[in-house]
Amino acid sequence: MTTQRRILAFSLSLASVFGTVELLKTKETQTYTCRTFGSGIVQPFQGESYYVRSDCPFTLTSFNVNQGEYSVTIRRGHNGLLVQVEIVLNNVTTLLQDGHVVVKNKSVSDPCDQKYQHIFKYGIYTRLKSSLLPFSVTWHNVHGRINSLWVTLEYTI
Ligand SMILES: *[C@@H]1O[C@H](CO)[C@@H](O)[C@H](O)[C@H]1NC(C)=O
Numbered sequence: 001m002t003t004q005r006r007i008l009a010f011s012l013s014l015a016s017v018f019g020t021v022e023l024l025k026t027k028e029t030q031t032y033t034c035r036t037f038g039s040g041i042v043q044p045f046q047g048e049s050y051y052v053r054s055d056c057p058f059t060l061t062s063f064n065v066n067q068g069e070y071s072v073t074i075r076r077g078h079n080g081l082l083v084q085v086e087i088v089l090n091n092v093t094t095l096l097q098d099g100h101v102v103v104k105n106k107s108v109s110d111p112c113d114q115k116y117q118h119i120f121k122y123g124i125y126t127r128l129k130s131s132l133l134p135f136s137v138t139w140h141n142v143h144g145r146i147n148s149l150w151v152t153l154e155y156t157i
């Protein structure tokens with residue numbers, strides 16, 4: 001091997017090492033899920049599940065990123081199903097009520113693409129996904145009420 005060839009071979013092996021590291025890095029994505037179903041079961045992002053039977057508004061998650069507000073607030077009816085869900089993604093409010101999806105006070109049908117969020121069918125579920133953050137809310141409608149809803153947040157190291 002000439003010196004030049006040796007350097008080339010060495011660079012190629014380094015490239016393959018770094019290539020592998022890059023691949024491993026992208027795999028270090030954690031998905032955190034917070035779920036609610038039944039008449040009041042809540043599985044938080046971390047920790048044990050618990051049961052709250054209440055018809056008061058209840059905030060599942062709330063945080064700010066780059067001055068944008070993000071939150072998910074649910075309200076149960078007397079039979080325990082969700083009668084209203086308010087989702088705020090980067091200050092844009094989406095309301096789920098009576099089987100309808102209302103974005104910024106306007107009723108929309110799914111699929112629906114807006115500037116920073118998309119609403120689409122996901123099997124028997126409907127999903128609202130932010131295009132700014134790996135954040136999504138997925139729900140299941142039963143006669144205008146929601147019996148299952150979960151929020152996912154991906155975090156890449
Ligand atoms: C969101 O609303 C807050 C308070 O009204 C405001 O200060 C902030 O600039 C808004 N952020 C975005 C991304 O629109």
Ligand SMILES: *[C@@H]1O[C@H](CO)[C@@H](O)[C@H](O)[C@H]1NC(C)=O
Pocket residue numbers: 104105
């Ligand atoms: C939506 O409607 C409510 C009352 O009907 C009003 O207070 C609020 O300002 C409206 N929001 C937007 C973004 O138009």
